[in-house]
Amino acid sequence: MSRYELKNKIGITGLGAGVWNIGPGNDPFGGPTRDPIPMLDRLPMLAEAGMSYYEAHDVEITDEMAPAAAKLARKLGMKCAMYTPSFFAAPVFKDGAMTSNDPAVRKLGMENALKAVDTTVVLGAKTMVFWNGREGFDFVLAKNGRDSFKRLVEGFNKVGHYALKNYGTKVKFAIEPKPNEPRANMYMANVGEVLYLISRLDREVQPIFGVNPETAHSRIAGLDYIWDVELCLEAGKLFHIHLNSQDGQRYDQDLPFGYTEPLKDLALLVVLQDAKYAGPVMFDVKAPRVDDPKNITDIITVSAQNLIWLWDRALKVDRSKIGQFRRENRLTALSGYLAQCLYGS
Numbered sequence: 001m002s003r004y005e006l007k008n009k010i011g012i013t014g015l016g017a018g019v020w021n022i023g024p025g026n027d028p029f030g031g032p033t034r035d036p037i038p039m040l041d042r043l044p045m046l047a048e049a050g051m052s053y054y055e056a057h058d059v060e061i062t063d064e065m066a067p068a069a070a071k072l073a074r075k076l077g078m079k080c081a082m083y084t085p086s087f088f089a090a091p092v093f094k095d096g097a098m099t100s101n102d103p104a105v106r107k108l109g110m111e112n113a114l115k116a117v118d119t120t121v122v123l124g125a126k127t128m129v130f131w132n133g134r135e136g137f138d139f140v141l142a143k144n145g146r147d148s149f150k151r152l153v154e155g156f157n158k159v160g161h162y163a164l165k166n167y168g169t170k171v172k173f174a175i176e177p178k179p180n181e182p183r184a185n186m187y188m189a190n191v192g193e194v195l196y197l198i199s200r201l202d203r204e205v206q207p208i209f210g211v212n213p214e215t216a217h218s219r220i221a222g223l224d225y226i227w228d229v230e231l232c233l234e235a236g237k238l239f240h241i242h243l244n245s246q247d248g249q250r251y252d253q254d255l256p257f258g259y260t261e262p263l264k265d266l267a268l269l270v271v272l273q274d275a276k277y278a279g280p281v282m283f284d285v286k287a288p289r290v291d292d293p294k295n296i297t298d299i300i301t302v303s304a305q306n307l308i309w310l311w312d313r314a315l316k317v318d319r320s321k322i323g324q325f326r327r328e329n330r331l332t333a334l335s336g337y338l339a340q341c342l343y344g345s
């Protein structure tokens with residue numbers, strides 16, 4: 001299959017997805033419904049589904065597997081868009097990594113983070129992501145919040161200085177906020193919090209730290225994803241994007257991009273186009289447990305096709321009309337114009 005490309009986009013035009021997106025279908029209430037596919041076998045499947053990029057956690061593609069993964073990706077004409085340490089799956093990180101109360105766990109988290117920087121370079125990825133995962137609390141006073149914040153600052157400073165010393169500016173970091181799930185309350189819950197954290201890092205490392213906003217994570221918080229993205233753009237910190245969709249404020253669904261709120265997704269793409277966003281546009285979706293093994297990549301192709309359709313429509317949105325509606329204060333009419341761009345012929 002040919003690869004999906006975003007027309008007239010500056011910088012990265014191909015799309016990508018995580019190897020975890022095509023998992024065995026387990027959820028908190030039931031085990032897998034499909035046999036797990038070996039991680040490296042997922043690369044050709046993503047390529048076949050039209051992806052030019054893959055993404056992975058350190059527990060999926062380990063440091064030992066990295067050279068083989070890099071070789072296979074080259075053969076497939078794929079690249080690694082980002083690599084990320086899993087600070088949430090292993091029992092040892094049950095109460096977080098960087099913000100764990102246990103110094104031995106924090107030390108292990110740091111070792112894993114530095115190792116992941118090296119593996120990011122081996123895989124040829126330019127970005128390492130930190131998802132907040134289990135950095136947070138379920139019970140009040142379980143952690144001292146101010147100490148946790150200090151630990152995050154210290155941890156990211158250490159990782160940043162390590163990367164600068166060993167690799168210059170080859171590796172950048174994107175922190176991915178989420179308000180809750182798996183914890184009741186998560187540190188780095190939203191874009192604003194992440195930007196504040198970055199502003200507290202050492203001056204030298206600040207330029208290599210940015211944000212990876214994810215559609216569903218903003219919507220779970222009841223926040224507007226477009227404004228979250230605009231805020232990152234304003235700060236010069238939109239380093240990466242995780243696209244998907246989310247049906248209201250409930251558990252994290254990782255539904256296909258463009259499914260639940262296509263009009264808002266269209267508007268998002270107008271914003272990205274106007275900002276001349278050059279960075280990666282990646283999916284973080286989850287093959288639902290009801291899908292049969294042979295259709296496991298439907299979640300990827302449906303997301304990609306929706307994105308391409310919406311992207312092409314966004315290119316055709318008449319920006320002067322948006323300006324006119326704003327000047328005339330015809331804001332309902334503006335929403336109607338967007339609907340026409342979406343649904344009209």
Ligand code: 3MF
Nearest residue numbers: 084129130131176214252284
């Ligand atoms: C969870 C997520 C994560 C992160 C991933 C990489 C498992 O809601 O979005 O996916 O994206 O850890 O950053």
Ligand code: MG
Nearest residue numbers: 176214242284
């Ligand atoms: Mg994500």
